[in-house]
Amino acid sequence: MAGFRLAVLGTLFSTIAAIIVFALIYNATRIASKEELAPIIAGDRADVLSDAISDRLPLEQELRQTVAHAPSHTFYALLDARGKVLFANITMPPEPTEWSTITRLTDPQMPQGVQRIDGIGRDLPNGGFLFIGEDASVFAALNKRVAVIFAVVFSALIGIGLLASLLIVGHSLKRVQAISDASVDIMTGDLSRRIEAYGIDDELDVLTEELNRMLETIEHLVENARQVTNDIAHDLRSPLVRLHEWIKHLLKLDAVRKDPVLSSGLEAALSQTTLIISVFVSLLRLAEVEAGSLQGGFTALDLSALVTNICDEFSAVAIDAGQSLRCAAEENLCISGDSALLTQLIVNLVENAIRYSPAGGIINVTLSSDKKSLFRLEIADQGPGIPEEDRDRVFRRFVRLDQSRNTPGHGLGLPLVRAIAKLHGAQITLLDNHPGLIVRVEFRG
Amino acid sequence: MQILLIEDDATMSGFLKEALVDEGHDVAVSGDGRDGLMLATTSPFDVLIIDRMLPYLDGLSVVQALRSMQISTPVILLTALGRVDERVRGLRAGADDYVVKPFEMAELQARIEAVRRRREIKTDPSQLRVGDLVLDRLTHSARRGACEISLKPREFRLLEYLMLHADQVVTRTMLLEDVWDYHFLPQTTLVESHICRIRLKIDRGFSRELIQTVRGAGYRISAGTDT
Helix, strand or coil: CHHHHHHHHHHHHHHHHHHHHHHHHHHHHHHHHHHHHHHHHHHHHHHHHHHHHHCCCCHHHHHHHHHHHCCCCEEEEEECCCCCEEEECCCCCCCCCCCEEEECCCCCCCCCCCCEEEEEEEECCCCCEEEEEEECHHHHHHHHHHHHHHHHHHHHHHHHHHHHHHHHHHHHHHHHHHHHHHHHHHHCCCCCCCCCCCCCCCHHHHHHHHHHHHHHHHHHHHHHHHHHHHHHHHHHHHHHHHHHHHHHHHHHCHHHHCCHHHHHHHHHHHHHHHHHHHHHHHHHHHHHHHCCHHHHHCEEEEHHHHHHHHHHHHHHHHHHCCCEEEEEECCCCEEEECHHHHHHHHHHHHHHHHHHCCCCCEEEEEEEECCCCEEEEEEECCCCCCCHHHCCHHHCCCCCCCCCCCCCCCCCHHHHHHHHHHHCCCEEEEEECCCCEEEEEEEEC | CEEEEECCCHHHHHHHHHHHHHCCCEEEEECCHHHHHHHHHHCCCCEEEEECCCCCCCHHHHHHHHHHCCCCCCEEEEECCCCHHHHHHHHHHCCCEEEECCCCHHHHHHHHHHHHHHHHCCCCCCEEEECCEEEECCCCEEEECCEEECCCHHHHHHHHHHHHCCCCCEEHHHHHHHHHCCCCCCCCCHHHHHHHHHHHHHHCCCCCCCEEEECCCEEEECCCCCC
16 A cells, blocks of 8 residues: 555655646736736826816716716726725725736625626725726636646646556565565575566665665674584594594593593593584584485385384384374375485474473374475374473574573574475464474475 | 494494494404405495495495495494485485484394394295294284284384394484484373383283383393283
8 A cells, every 4th residue: 555655645746746837827827917907007097187177077976977978998996085985886905006817706796798807996085995806708718728637737737647656656566575585585594585676777676786785794694603613523533533532432441441530531521522523513413404415315204104214113212212203294295305314304393392301201203285285293292391482492503492501402403303394395484382392394295 | 243434433333333343243444445345345334334324435325335236234324414305315225224323223223223123124924923922914903812902003013113122222312213213302201101001902911021121221021021
C-alpha cells in the first residue's frame, strides 16, 4: 500500500501546482480587464460629472437620465455624504475604492445578459461617492473557457500522472522488495546471496551495486575470520599431536611411573591435549561441511530406512539409560544427500535426546511427509528443553547452555547439525515439547 | 613382524618406532616418499605404515605406485587430516586401513594385526567358529553348543566382525567404522550397549566367556581364555 500512498502524494503535489497556475491565469484576466476598463470608467466619470454641471441637474438625476436614455454597458451607484444611496442600478461591492468585480453571485439583480461587472468608485468633491462599473462579461467568458480547458487538461494530466506514478512506484517497490528479500536471505546466513541489478543504471541500480559491494566485503571478512579459525585448527594440529605423543612417551618412562604426582599431572595434561585435539577435529569437520564441497557425493537415499536403522541402533542405548526410544517413520521417503553426513546429523540429535533425557523419559522420533513433498523429521525428548531466547544461540559455535561445563561436548554439535542440514537444503527448528525439546528438520523431497 | 614406517615427522617416527619395537616388531624407518617407495619395493615387509603427507612423494602416491607395481603388502595410512573424503580417497588408492592422528598404540597395533590377517585369510568361510560358538553366514544363524541363539541383524554383523578377527583385539573405533560405518565418535554407549547384548546372548550360562574386554584397547573374541 506504500506505493499507492506515494502515487497519491505525487498527484496531490501536481494538483497544488495546477491550482497555482490556474490562479495566476485568473489573476491575469483580472489585470487585463482593469487595464482595459479602468480608462473607460475614468472617462465615464468625467462625462457624467461635466454633463451634470452643464445640464444643471443634481448628479442622481443626470445618472437616471443617462441610464434611461441609453441603456448602456455602464452601471452606477451614487451615495451622498452621509452614505445614503441616491441612485444605483447595481449593488456596491464591499470595497468600492479598490478595483472590484461583481458577479451574479454577489449581485443577483444584475441585468440579463451581463455576466460580470468590473469597476471602481471615487469620492466626489461634495463628499458623496460614485461607483462606476463596466460590463466585463467578455472576461468572464474568457475565464470560463480557460477554466473548462484547464479542467479537461488537468483531469487528463492527473489521470495519466496517477497511473504513471502507480506504475513507476510499483515497479520501484518491486525492486525494493527484491532487495528486502535478499536481505532476509542474507540475515538467515546465506552470505553469498546478491541483489540482482535491473540494468538501467538508475539510483536503485546504483544502490544495489553498492549493497552488493558491501556484501562482498562482509562475506570476505566472515570468510577470512572462518579461514583464520580453520587455519589455526589445521596448523596447530600437528604440533598438538606431537605434544600428545611426547606426553604419552613421558608417561611410559620408569621415573615417571614411580612418581604418582608426576604421572597424574601428565595424565591430566594428556587428557587436556586430547580434548583440544577433539575440538580441532570437530572444528575442521564443521568447516569441511560448511564449505559445501561435499555436495558432489550426494546420492539418492532412503531417509526412512536411515531413520529406522539409527533408531534400532540407539534403542539399546536408550534402554540402558532407562529410557524408551520410539520410532514412527513413514516408509520410502527418499532424498538426495550424503548418507554419512545425514547419519551423523540424526545420530547427533538422537544422542542429544538420550543424553539430556532423565531416566524413565520417552524419546519420540517421527518421520512424516506432507503433500508438498516436505519430509518432517522430529526428535522429541523430555529433557530440560531449551528456553525460547536461546534457541537461535545454540546453533552458534562454542555456545553451551550448561555453563558449568560438566557435561561433555564443546558446543560444536548443533552447529554441525545445522551445517549438514543446510548442505541438504533442510530447515531446522527447535520447539517446545512441554516438557522437553522437539528438534524439527524439514527436508525437501 | 617386519614393518616399514614412512613418516617425515622425526618426533612422531621416533615415538612410533619405539612403540612398535616394544610390541615386538622389526621396524625400518624412511623419512620421505621417494626413499620409502624404493625401500618398500626392494625389501620384503609384512606391513607398511605410511604417513599421508610426505616430502617428494605423498603417501597416497606411494600407495598407488606400489599397487600399480603389483606389490600387495598391507598398507595403513596415517593422517593428520580428519576429512571424510580423505579416508575414502586413501582406501580407493589401495590402502588397507586409515588411522587418524593422534591414536592410541593399541589402536594401531589392532589394525596392524587386522590388515595382516586379512591378507592371510584367502578364503571367505561360510561358517565361523570360535570354540563351541558357530556362526553360519549363509543362514544368519548362531549356535553355541546345542543352544540356538537368535541375533538381530546388527548383532549378527557385530558378532561376525568379532569372529572374523578371532583372537585379535578390535577397538571401538574399528567397530564403529566397519560394523556401523560411523566415521565420528558417538557421545553415548552405542558400542558398549550392543556388545553387552551379544554377551548376554552368547556367554550367559556358559562357564567360559568368549567375549573379553581388553582394557584400554577394545574387545576380543577367543576360545582360549578361562574366566
